[in-house]
Amino acid sequence: MVERPAFEDLYREFLGRIYAYVRSQVGTSADAEDITAQVFMNAYQAYGRFEARHTTPAAWLFRIARNATLDHFRASGRRERLRRTIQHQPVVEEDPAGQAEERIQYQALMARVAELPERQRDAISLRHSGLSFDEVGKLIGCSEDAAKMLYHRALKALKEAVQREGV
Amino acid sequence: MSERDDDLELQALQRELDDAFATTRPRRDFEDELWLRMQAARPATNRLRDAIAGLLQGIREVPAVPAAAVATLLVVILGVGLFASMHPRLGGGGAATSNYNAEQSTRGAGADMAAVAFGRLPSPVFGDGTKTSQPVAPTITGDEYFGPAQFVWSGRLTVSTASARVYRYREPSTTDADQFASALGAVLRERPEGLLGSYSAATYNLNIRPTVQRPLSSPTYYVISSASMPPVDAAGASPADVATIFLSQHSLYPDWANAVMFTTTGDPIRVVFQRQFEVAAGTPSAFLVDANGDRYGIEVDLQGNRPILVAGMLPVRMDAAEYPIVSPDVAVQTLTSARPNDSPSTPPVAQLTQAELVYVLVAAGDHSFYEPAYLFSGKVQVGGKMYTKRILVAAVDPSQRNP
Numbered sequence: 325m326v327e328r329p330a331f332e333d334l335y336r337e338f339l340g341r342i343y344a345y346v347r348s349q350v351g352t353s354a355d356a357e358d359i360t361a362q363v364f365m366n367a368y369q370a371y372g373r374f375e376a377r378h379t380t381p382a383a384w385l386f387r388i389a390r391n392a393t394l395d396h397f398r399a400s401g402r403r404e405r406l407r408r409t410i411q412h413q414p415v416v417e418e419d420p421a422g423q424a425e426e427r428i429q430y431q432a433l434m435a436r437v438a439e440l441p442e443r444q445r446d447a448i449s450l451r452h453s454g455l456s457f458d459e460v461g462k463l464i465g466c467s468e469d470a471a472k473m474l475y476h477r478a479l480k481a482l483k484e485a486v487q488r489e490g491v
Numbered sequence: 492m493s494e495r496d497d498d499l500e501l502q503a504l505q506r507e508l509d510d511a512f513a514t515t516r517p518r519r520d521f522e523d524e525l526w527l528r529m530q531a532a533r534p535a536t537n538r539l540r541d542a543i544a545g546l547l548q549g550i551r552e553v554p555a556v557p558a559a560a561v562a563t564l565l566v567v568i569l570g571v572g573l574f575a576s577m578h579p580r581l582g583g584g585g586a587a588t589s590n591y592n593a594e595q596s597t598r599g600a601g602a603d604m605a606a607v608a609f610g611r612l613p614s615p616v617f618g619d620g621t622k623t624s625q626p627v628a629p630t631i632t633g634d635e636y637f638g639p640a641q642f643v644w645s646g647r648l649t650v651s652t653a654s655a656r657v658y659r660y661r662e663p664s665t666t667d668a669d670q671f672a673s674a675l676g677a678v679l680r681e682r683p684e685g686l687l688g689s690y691s692a693a694t695y696n697l698n699i700r701p702t703v704q705r706p707l708s709s710p711t712y713y714v715i716s717s718a719s720m721p722p723v724d725a726a727g728a729s730p731a732d733v734a735t736i737f738l739s740q741h742s743l744y745p746d747w748a749n750a751v752m753f754t755t756t757g758d759p760i761r762v763v764f765q766r767q768f769e770v771a772a773g774t775p776s777a778f779l780v781d782a783n784g785d786r787y788g789i790e791v792d793l794q795g796n797r798p799i800l801v802a803g804m805l806p807v808r809m810d811a812a813e814y815p816i817v818s819p820d821v822a823v824q825t826l827t828s829a830r831p832n833d834s835p836s837t838p839p840v841a842q843l844t845q846a847e848l849v850y851v852l853v854a855a856g857d858h859s860f861y862e863p864a865y866l867f868s869g870k871v872q873v874g875g876k877m878y879t880k881r882i883l884v885a886a887v888d889p890s891q892r893n894p
Contacts, residue, residue: 339525343516449512452505
């Protein structure tokens with residue numbers, strides 16, 4: 325039988341990595357905090373059902389994080405479309421509340437990652453969050469080899485975006 | 492562009508992505524705040540189940556110690572106690588015992604000098620388990636570099652004492668937490684995992700946490716304002732004044748020496764009462780710092796004149812005893828002669844120009860300590876940019892510390 329680590333150990337170990345993953349997906353640190361909080365709230369409630377022999381804690385937590393991020397996009401997409409329809413306002417990307425305390429060194433590069441198509445963005449973010457290609461593939465629903473190919477295509481697309489638009 | 496150049500550029504981009512993901516982190520307080528929220532949100536049935544499971548686990552984990560071993564241990568302890576009482580100078584492992592009385596030492600430091608010293612002391616353990624705060628992996632946060640480095644010292648520090656006080660406190664219990672809360676007029680709601688207690692008052696919730704080993708943290712209380720918390724009635728007062736008035740009104744103003752600092756921008760504005768410890772008679776006080784070298788004590792977050800969160804050191808009764816400390820020169824030598832941790836590449840050279848004597852928390856189970864340390868700081872160049880570099884070195888003489 326595989327022993328489960330204490331949830332607090334998981335929390336302390338993965339909070340920063342999950343936040344970085346989420347931050348690479350969304351536009352603001354405030355959204356990243358909200359989603360990260362939701363991820364760990366959900367994980368905390370579900371930890372009793374987590375079985376270490378079926379998956380690694382990392383893959384389990386990143387699956388929750390990916391689902392929470394997709395939920396966020398769905399909800400915010402609906403809200404934003406509605407708001408823009410009503411107010412005829414452009415997309416707001418500023419995050420004044422979060423900028424003061426944000427601990428992010430490569431803001432421009434992370435912004436370029438966030439602009440990639442969804443699957444490419446996921447492949448880059450999950451891979452550089454420390455997951456294996458096997459784990460990345462399982463999370464986004466493809467084989468390990470397909471995840472590798474997707475990742476390398478994403479890397480080339482990112483390089484071109486960086487050369488075109490700078491970081 | 493050749494295929495080889497293309498590959499090299501992709502590899503460089505991969506390294507940059509590694510750095511980007513390794514250094515993107517939430518703001519400093521987010522981890523503790525979220526943990527508290529999670530604890531507070533747990534259903535009562537879960538907490539009861541965990542408490543029972545914890546109790547059962549505790550029972551299972553108690554080792555079966557043979558009665559003969561217990562008897563031997565008691566004899567040894569009694570023997571040492573008798574020997575120490577006949578030879579008081581030996582009781583403290585060679586450390587100087589103090590002649591200060593309780594009233595003198597309570598002023599400013601909130602501590603009683605111990606009748607005997609505490610024996611050999613545990614060594615401070617910094618971020619990655621080393622005896623200095625030299626980390627293994629490079630990390631950059633804001634303007635600060637936390638990675639491994641080689642050190643060159645070109646500053647000057649004179650410390651006018653060869654010994655410094657070490658402070659010891661007993662780990663606070665749930666009874667201590669309840670008494671603290673009761674004195675504030677807060678009522679116990681529950682005891683979530685990881686907290687000594689969670690309490691309610693008319694305008695705020697109060698959570699009390701014991702010493703935490705990782706990340707290392709002193710026993711702390713958190714006052715979390717509810718929507719009914721009124722602003723402090725002090726039009727035109729500075730944030731420091733607003734925080735002081737609030738703490739005084741709620742019997743939370745510290746009885747220890749401190750310096751007050753506050754941010755001038757941002758929402759919320761943060762006021763920090765930085766705690767100071769008396770080092771020795773006739774010596775300037777020293778600030779308490781965390782493992783990163785940041786000063787702490789009580790933090791008050793203000794939105795306008797309305798306090799929204801207070802995080803402060805839980806008052807604990809402390810004993811103090813004087814121990815010999817190494818000179819700044821010896822500490823520098825420790826630093827400059829230390830080999831950086833295993834690293835594939837040569838670490839950057841940090842030019843250290845400033846140093847001060849500080850106090851750091853050393854968590855050690857039932858009793859923990861605040862021990863003196865040297866905090867060195869300077870600049871280091873990494874990737875073409877200049878960063879601040881700080882590093883802590885334990886100050887208590889190694890002969891007085893456990894290996």
